[in-house]
Amino acid sequence: MTKLxxxxxxxxxxxxxxxxxxxxxxxLAQAILNSGNNKSINYADLNKQIDKLIQKANNITNRTKSILLEATKSIVHDLRYGQQFDIENIPQKIIERYMQKAYISEFEGKIPLISDHHTKVDNLTLTTRMEELRRDIFEQISKWAEKANLDESVAKLRRSRQEPPKDIDLEENLVI
Incomplete structure (x- = not known):
C-alpha cells in the first residue's frame, strides 16, 4: 500500500x-573527475553550481526542489567526509537519495509522534514496525532508482511482486 x-x-x-x-x-561525477587523484574538490563552488542548477528548474515545485537539494547535498556531504561512490553510479545514487528523502518527508514525516494517537501500541513496537517498513521501502527504492536513472522517467515504475503467504502446516513446530 505504501509503495503504491x-x-x-x-x-x-x-x-x-x-x-x-x-x-x-x-x-558531481565531473567535479570528481576534474579534481584528479591528488587534488581536492572545491566544495563551495560545487554547492553553488548545485544551487544554480536547482534554481533554474522552473518545472518542479519548490517542495520537490528542496527535497532534491537536500538529497544532493547529503551525497556531497558523504563524499566530502570519506564515503566512496562509483563515479558511474553517482546519478543513480542521487536519484535514490531523492526518492528516500521524498518517502521520509511525505510519509514518515506525517506519522504523529504523540503517544495518544497510536492507541494500544507502545513506542518500541511502533519504532520497530517503522524500521521494518523503511528497510522494505528503501530496498524497493534502490530498484526504482536504477530504472528511473536508465529511463529518466518515473512513469514505468512498478511495485515488485510480493510472495504469497506461506501455508502453515498444523503439524509444523512454529516455535523454532
Whole structure:
C-alpha cells in the first residue's frame, strides 16, 4: 500500500525531478573527475553550481526542489567526509537519495509522534514496525532508482511482486 502511494507521489512530482537529479549526479561525477587523484574538490563552488542548477528548474515545485537539494547535498556531504561512490553510479545514487528523502518527508514525516494517537501500541513496537517498513521501502527504492536513472522517467515504475503467504502446516513446530 505504501509503495503504491509512493509511486503515485513520485509520478506526481514528475520526470523533471529525475532528469535534474541525474544532471546533478553528472555534475558531481565531473567535479570528481576534474579534481584528479591528488587534488581536492572545491566544495563551495560545487554547492553553488548545485544551487544554480536547482534554481533554474522552473518545472518542479519548490517542495520537490528542496527535497532534491537536500538529497544532493547529503551525497556531497558523504563524499566530502570519506564515503566512496562509483563515479558511474553517482546519478543513480542521487536519484535514490531523492526518492528516500521524498518517502521520509511525505510519509514518515506525517506519522504523529504523540503517544495518544497510536492507541494500544507502545513506542518500541511502533519504532520497530517503522524500521521494518523503511528497510522494505528503501530496498524497493534502490530498484526504482536504477530504472528511473536508465529511463529518466518515473512513469514505468512498478511495485515488485510480493510472495504469497506461506501455508502453515498444523503439524509444523512454529516455535523454532
Amino acid at each position: 502511494a509512493l509511486i503515485k507521489d513520485l509520478r506526481k512530482k514528475g520526470d523533471a525531478a529525475i532528469v535534474i537529479a541525474k544532471s546533478m549526479g553528472e555534475l
